[in-house]
Amino acid sequence: MDIGFALLGDVVIRSRESEVVPGRSQDSEVVPGRSRESEVVPGSPRQRCVLALLLVDVNRPLSLDTLVERIWGASPPRQASATLYSYISRLRALRVTPAEQEAWDIVRTSAGYVLRTDERRVDLVRFRTLVDQARTGTSEEARGRYEEALALWRGRPFAGLSSEWLDGYRLTLEAEHLGVRIEHHELLLAQGRHADLVQPLAALSAAHPLDERIAHQHILALYRSGQPAAALAAYERVRSRVADELGSDPGPRLRELHRRMLVSDAELLAVAPGRSPHAPAPDVEPPSRVPRQLPASPTGFIGRDDALKLLDAQAVAHADQNTPTVSVIGGMGGIGKTWLALRWAQEHGDEFPDGQLYAQLNGFSPGAEPARPQDVLHAFLVALGAVEHEMPADTEGRAALYRTLVARRRVLVLLDNARDSAQVLPLLPGSPGCLTLVTSRNRLSGLKVRSGAGSVDLGVLPDTESSRLFSRRMGTARAAAEPALQDIVRSCAGLPLALDIAAAHAVSLPVDALDHLAQELRDPRTRLDALDAGDVSTNLRVLFSSSHHALDEESAHVFRLMGLSPLQDIALPALAHLVDRTPAQTRRALRVLQEACLVRQHLPGRYHMHDLVRLYAEEEAARLPERLRGRLTYRLVDFYARTAHAAHRVLDPHRTAEDPLPAEPPEFTPQAFDDADSALAWFEAEYTALEGIAETARRHGIHSAVCRLTWSLHTFRWRRGLFAESIQAWHSALEAATALDDLSLAAHTRQRLAVALAQAGRYEEALPHLSDALAYFGESADITGLTRTQHALAEVHVRLGAYESALPHFAEALDGYRRLGNQVGESNVLNGTGWALARLGRFADGEEHCLQALPLLQQHRDGEGQASTWDTLGHIARHTGRTERALHAYGEALTHFQAIGNANRAADTWSTLGDLHAERGETAGAREAWTAARDLYRTQRRHAAAARMASNLATGRADDGNQVKER
Numbered sequence: 001m002d003i004g005f006a007l008l009g010d011v012v013i014r015s016r017e018s019e020v021v022p023g024r025s026q027d028s029e030v031v032p033g034r035s036r037e038s039e040v041v042p043g044s045p046r047q048r049c050v051l052a053l054l055l056v057d058v059n060r061p062l063s064l065d066t067l068v069e070r071i072w073g074a075s076p077p078r079q080a081s082a083t084l085y086s087y088i089s090r091l092r093a094l095r096v097t098p099a100e101q102e103a104w105d106i107v108r109t110s111a112g113y114v115l116r117t118d119e120r121r122v123d124l125v126r127f128r129t130l131v132d133q134a135r136t137g138t139s140e141e142a143r144g145r146y147e148e149a150l151a152l153w154r155g156r157p158f159a160g161l162s163s164e165w166l167d168g169y170r171l172t173l174e175a176e177h178l179g180v181r182i183e184h185h186e187l188l189l190a191q192g193r194h195a196d197l198v199q200p201l202a203a204l205s206a207a208h209p210l211d212e213r214i215a216h217q218h219i220l221a222l223y224r225s226g227q228p229a230a231a232l233a234a235y236e237r238v239r240s241r242v243a244d245e246l247g248s249d250p251g252p253r254l255r256e257l258h259r260r261m262l263v264s265d266a267e268l269l270a271v272a273p274g275r276s277p278h279a280p281a282p283d284v285e286p287p288s289r290v291p292r293q294l295p296a297s298p299t300g301f302i303g304r305d306d307a308l309k310l311l312d313a314q315a316v317a318h319a320d321q322n323t324p325t326v327s328v329i330g331g332m333g334g335i336g337k338t339w340l341a342l343r344w345a346q347e348h349g350d351e352f353p354d355g356q357l358y359a360q361l362n363g364f365s366p367g368a369e370p371a372r373p374q375d376v377l378h379a380f381l382v383a384l385g386a387v388e389h390e391m392p393a394d395t396e397g398r399a400a401l402y403r404t405l406v407a408r409r410r411v412l413v414l415l416d417n418a419r420d421s422a423q424v425l426p427l428l429p430g431s432p433g434c435l436t437l438v439t440s441r442n443r444l445s446g447l448k449v450r451s452g453a454g455s456v457d458l459g460v461l462p463d464t465e466s467s468r469l470f471s472r473r474m475g476t477a478r479a480a481a482e483p484a485l486q487d488i489v490r491s492c493a494g495l496p497l498a499l500d501i502a503a504a505h506a507v508s509l510p511v512d513a514l515d516h517l518a519q520e521l522r523d524p525r526t527r528l529d530a531l532d533a534g535d536v537s538t539n540l541r542v543l544f545s546s547s548h549h550a551l552d553e554e555s556a557h558v559f560r561l562m563g564l565s566p567l568q569d570i571a572l573p574a575l576a577h578l579v580d581r582t583p584a585q586t587r588r589a590l591r592v593l594q595e596a597c598l599v600r601q602h603l604p605g606r607y608h609m610h611d612l613v614r615l616y617a618e619e620e621a622a623r624l625p626e627r628l629r630g631r632l633t634y635r636l637v638d639f640y641a642r643t644a645h646a647a648h649r650v651l652d653p654h655r656t657a658e659d660p661l662p663a664e665p666p667e668f669t670p671q672a673f674d675d676a677d678s679a680l681a682w683f684e685a686e687y688t689a690l691e692g693i694a695e696t697a698r699r700h701g702i703h704s705a706v707c708r709l710t711w712s713l714h715t716f717r718w719r720r721g722l723f724a725e726s727i728q729a730w731h732s733a734l735e736a737a738t739a740l741d742d743l744s745l746a747a748h749t750r751q752r753l754a755v756a757l758a759q760a761g762r763y764e765e766a767l768p769h770l771s772d773a774l775a776y777f778g779e780s781a782d783i784t785g786l787t788r789t790q791h792a793l794a795e796v797h798v799r800l801g802a803y804e805s806a807l808p809h810f811a812e813a814l815d816g817y818r819r820l821g822n823q824v825g826e827s828n829v830l831n832g833t834g835w836a837l838a839r840l841g842r843f844a845d846g847e848e849h850c851l852q853a854l855p856l857l858q859q860h861r862d863g864e865g866q867a868s869t870w871d872t873l874g875h876i877a878r879h880t881g882r883t884e885r886a887l888h889a890y891g892e893a894l895t896h897f898q899a900i901g902n903a904n905r906a907a908d909t910w911s912t913l914g915d916l917h918a919e920r921g922e923t924a925g926a927r928e929a930w931t932a933a934r935d936l937y938r939t940q941r942r943h944a945a946a947a948r949m950a951s952n953l954a955t956g957r958a959d960d961g962n963q964v965k966e967r
Contacts (some may be wrong), residue, residue: 043090046071050087054106056169057449058122063112065587070165074584088113104885124173127152129181132323135430153177157388178208184399185217194224205234212254213396219254223261224269231261239616252393253843283744291383293358294414297346298339302472303465307456314454315435326428326437326451330443331458332597333364333543334497337439338416340458342597345437352435354409357383359427363419364441364546366537370419373426377402380427381411397480399426407431415439419550421446425725441547443595460494460610467495473503482511484518491521492531493611498540501533528615544616547596554585555592560624562599562609563617564632566696567689569608573671574689577639578632606685625814631667633700639668640686640693641705644712646670647679651900652715654824654862659711660784661704676863680901683716694729703736707745721904721940723760728853730756744785747776751789758796766796787816787825794832803836810836822860826851831869834876843876850876867896871909878916886916907936911949915958927953 053062053070062070068080073490077083088106095101104117108747119125130149134142157173158166181204188197201218208214215238235258242250249255260268311327318325328338349356359376362368377398381391384405392398410433418440424447428436438444438453447453461469470489488506490500505517520530531540538675548556561579562570570578576586583849590607593599599607609617621629645661650673673679683690690713697705710733717726732752737746754769770793777785794809810833817825834849850872857865874889890913897906934949952958 011473012060020639039572046083047087047090047159049158049166050084051091051115051161052158052161052166055122056124058115058117058119058125061109061111061114067113067445069584069588071163073164074588076584078405082179084094087238105612123152128198129182132430134187135183135403136432138188142187143191146180150181156829166714173758179396180209182213182217182396184767186400189217189220190222191225194221197221198225200228204573209238212238212242212246213394215250216254216257219257219261220268222395228261228264232258253397253651256393290353291355291357293383294345294356294412295342295351295358297342301343302463302469304336304340304458307340308344308347310454310456311340314456315348317454318435321430322432323843324429324432325437326447326453327437327456328444328447328453329437329439329458330597331441331535332495332613333441333547334495334540334599335460336496337441337458339496339856340456341414341416341439345412349412352410352412354406354411355384356412356414358414358416360416361418361423363417363423364550365417366542366546370423373423374398379518379580381405386696395426402427403430406434409433411435413437418444420444421450422725425450425837441597443597445595449815461496461499462494462781463489466492466494466499470499470503473500474507482514484511484514488514488521491518491527495540495610495612497538497543497650498531498612501531501538501540504533504538505530524615524618528612528619531612532696541616541619544598544613547598548616548620549555551592551596551598555589555596558586558589559593559598559617560620561632562607563614563619563621564624565636567692569602569606570689571686572605572607573643574636577668578636580635581746595924616672630700633696634702637693637697637700637702637705639670640670640687641689641697641708641712642670644690645684645708647673647682648712648715651679651683652864654860654865660745661708661711676900683713685711687716691725694732698732698736701739703740706736707733707740710749711752714756718756718759719900719904721907721942723756726756727753727760727762743776744780744782747773747780747782747786748785751792755792757790758799761799763796763800766792770796782819787813787822789819790816791825791829791832794836798832798836798839803839806836807833823856824860824865827856827860828865828868830856831865831872834869835872838872838876838879843880847873847876863896863900864902867893867900867902867905870896871905871912874912878912883916883920887913890916903936904940905944907933907940907942910936911945914952918952918956918958923956926956926958 013709050067053067060469064081064084067084068076071084072080085967092106095103095105103121104115106113106115108114120129127149130145134145134149139143157170185197185201197217198221201214201221205211205214205218215234219231219234219238222228222234235254238254239250240874242248250258250759257268307329311329312323314327329341331337345356357380359371359379361371361376363370374395377395378391378589380402381398382388382476384402386401386405406429408431411429413427413429413436415424415427415436415438418438420440420442421444424438424444428451438447443455443457444453448455460466465491467486470485470492474485485506487520488502489499492502502517502521506514509517517530520526528541533539537543548559551559558575558579558581562575565575565578572586572590575584579589581588581589590599590601592603599609601607608716609795624632671682673682689708694706694709694713697703697709710729713729714726717723719731730749734746734749737749751773754766754773757763757766757769765921770789773785774789774793776782777789790809791813794806794813797803797806797809810829814826814829814833817823817829830849830853834846834853837843837846837849850869853869854866854873857869870889870893874886874893877883877886877889890909894906894909894913897903910929910933914926914933917923917925917929930952934946934953937943937946937949
């Protein structure tokens with residue numbers, strides 16, 4: 001089963017049934033003329049487009065986003081994902097026979113979809129493999145490989161298919177095809193087959209009239225075929241067309257050919273000195289010198305063991321495959337890419353006895369233009385022994401001679417500080433046994449696609465290795481003795497260059513000056529100033545600036561605005577809203593920033609910068625007009641405030657419907673949440689960001705957002721047991737409500753602050769706030785406020801153990817909820833009353849109240865209320881001797897608490913279940929429950945409760961069970 005695509009002019013699947021040839025294995029190549037071939041063309045153009053894209057990256061996964069973008073571009077249809085799934089399903093259905101099913105398949109992995117097959121079955125891979133073999137074989141072998149490779153081409157690549165990505169890749173393939181045809185012609189010219197080439201080259205020259213490589217071959221073939229006049233006329237046509245269309249003369253190589261024809265240079269007619277025109281080309285002579293160009297190995301190199309092992313593994317893998325090795329070492333500026341490359345190269349230098357080449361490509365060097373590939377090739381060719389008069393003038397010619405000189409030799413090439421893949425590709429050897437290390441601040445993904453390059457992405461040094469590196473610079477004894485030095489190390493955030501610069505400053509400073517340097521580095525406003533050693537190559541701000549200015553305009557804009565965000569990481573929807581772009585547009589810019597190693601996607605859909613890069617981005621953002629910065633900051637805060645409120649309404653709909661929040665103009669529609677689970681997951685992922693946004697809102701005086709965020713986060717904090725954070729947030733919200741001069745909002749906020757204090761066990765602090773709120777609501781006749789406050793007063797009295805005092809407040813709250821028609825509030829008060837009655841020993845009355853509450857809670861699907869009511873019923877059953885019923889009730893409570901993500905109450909329920917199992921003598925069940933409770937308490941920083949569980953586990957018995965649970 002063979003799979004073909006671009007080279008056949010369309011996407012087809014070819015099935016061949018071959019006769020068995022006597023004496024030949026069935027695994028042998030099919031004998032031409034003795035096979036029966038059938039072809040299957042997959043359905044619609046879009047479906048063939050999907051197959052073509054998977055074949056281009058055969059055996060490599062493509063994410064769903066990448067496939068959608070490559071098929072439909074920037075404006076995919078709404079159902080693009082579903083359509084894509086359908087195409088892939090239909091493609092897999094083409095595998096009818098067992099042989100076909102074994103030969104290839106399309107599978108989905110965590111990284112995306114991948115077409116798995118033997119790469120040799122794919123025409124493009126086979127084409128490139130044959131070309132590589134041609135470039136390294138003898139003259140006659142090369143000729144056969146070139147002809148076999150070129151015979152695979154039939155028509156235009158991707159005929160009948162169209163997308164922005166495929167249209168661009170089609171041009172790349174056609175350029176690659178043309179380059180191979182030119183190489184093939186060079187070989188035939190070297191073998192003296194000039195007459196055979198005149199007509200093909202005439203047609204090719206007519207199709208590419210401005211390609212001087214083809215013109216050179218055509219003119220030379222005419223001249224050597226005994227047609228000097230035709231050759232001169234052909235030159236004149238090229239010269240005239242270049243002058244008319246480009247306004248210049250032909251290149252130096254073509255002009256030199258013209259000069260030699262005019263003077264009838266006898267050497268021009270010779271294929272090679274002392275060799276028949278039809279004799280096979282001899283093997284290349286070894287170079288006259290062996291270059292050893294690597295700079296000195298870095299001193300003080302620390303760590304990077306994993307990266308060194310990865311480079312070893314990549315070298316071994318390519319050696320096993322008999323292909324040239326290319327490894328790209330990528331990472332942000334100052335991360336230590338060159339040091340790693342030099343360390344590996346020096347350690348393995350003896351494995352490359354035919355030479356080591358080095359080039360500084362100046363891809364991101366301040367004040368220097370990126371090195372031109374033709375100039376680097378000139379230097380490499382001179383190093384390899386080429387003489388000036390045989391040096392081709394054009395890049396392609398030099399690259400061909402370079403590959404020729406290193407063919408069948410073991411050469412190591414280090415290309416340092418590359419700008420992009422285009423700068424690197426002409427500099428890659430084509431022979432097995434050669435190894436190329438490339439360092440770049442760009443990830444050079446194109447190089448990985450075109451050349452199968454391995455990747456080593458460097459991150460920051462771990463804390464221990466950072467300290468070792470700094471200590472080696474400063475002296476171990478001094479580094480251990482002076483605390484300021486550890487502050488300096490932390491401020492460098494694991495960036496090797498920053499550590500070197502800081503050490504250079506610190507090494508000669510006295511103790512007092514060290515403290516001043518540490519303070520400079522701790523302060524974000526002066527840190528980048530301190531990390532400047534007085535040279536453009538040792539100035540972090542200049543380093544980051546060179547990467548920033550290499551970006552396209554859109555990506556640079558997104559990078560600058562990321563400096564406005566106060567968050568350590570940011571999710572794609574939030575960033576898209578900040579920069580006022582669609583998520584797809586923002587994702588494209590982020591890919592460029594990731595490629596430039598300025599931003600990292602550390603979790604799916606979440607992006608962050610290195611601490612020092614962030615400082616530079618913040619400086620760039622500070623250059624924006626103040627009014628614009630304020631508007632953008634409000635835009636980001638507003639996004640989080642509105643989205644959090646939308647999530648809260650889904651997470652706890654029964655307790656948010658009457659939230660007294662300030663009105664906001666509908667500037668945008670926040671994210672929709674399908675259910676409570678998705679809302680809870682969003683709060684989990686964004687909680688740290690929400691805390692940062694709330695602080696930003698407070699600092700910038702965006703009072704309405706402070707209130708909205710605090711109300712929206714209350715349920716999540718309560719369920720997670722984050723009591724201290726909740727109390728602090730409610731204090732800020734009370735200040736914000738006061739600043740808004742909204743007396744009603746302030747009173748409601750005061751009531752919620754009291755609830756948060758009570759949940760944390762600070763009951764005496766809660767009561768004055770509730771009294772103030774009750775007075776205001778009474779004066780303003782706010783039934784909702786009065787009812788909620790009476791409910792809160794009842795719960796505080798319960799926590800204080802004043803159960804009789806709680807009952808009147810419960811009664812007032814029950815009456816209020818019934819007047820409001822709030823059945824969820826009513827049923828929760830019934831449960832609270834049942835708990836208070838149970839604590840007073842009035843178990844029958846308490847159980848009756850709970851049994852009234854439960855159907856209402858079930859009707860309204862209030863998971864929180866159901867869980868709490870089952871907990872009360874479990875308590876009553878336990879204390880009335882019905883342990884089986886108690887276990888059932890607590891199990892129901894736990895199920896509901898877990899379903900709504902209330903880890904706070906789940907921990908208490910686990911604790912009670914452990915006690916109940918212990919009372920029944922069920923040791924295993926008790927230990928399991930207490931262990932679960934202990935782990936949750938530790939996560940929630942409820943240290944006393946965690947210690948109680950640890951004691952239970954150690955002694956095998958529970959405490960007296962009289963602790964008042966947080967309800």
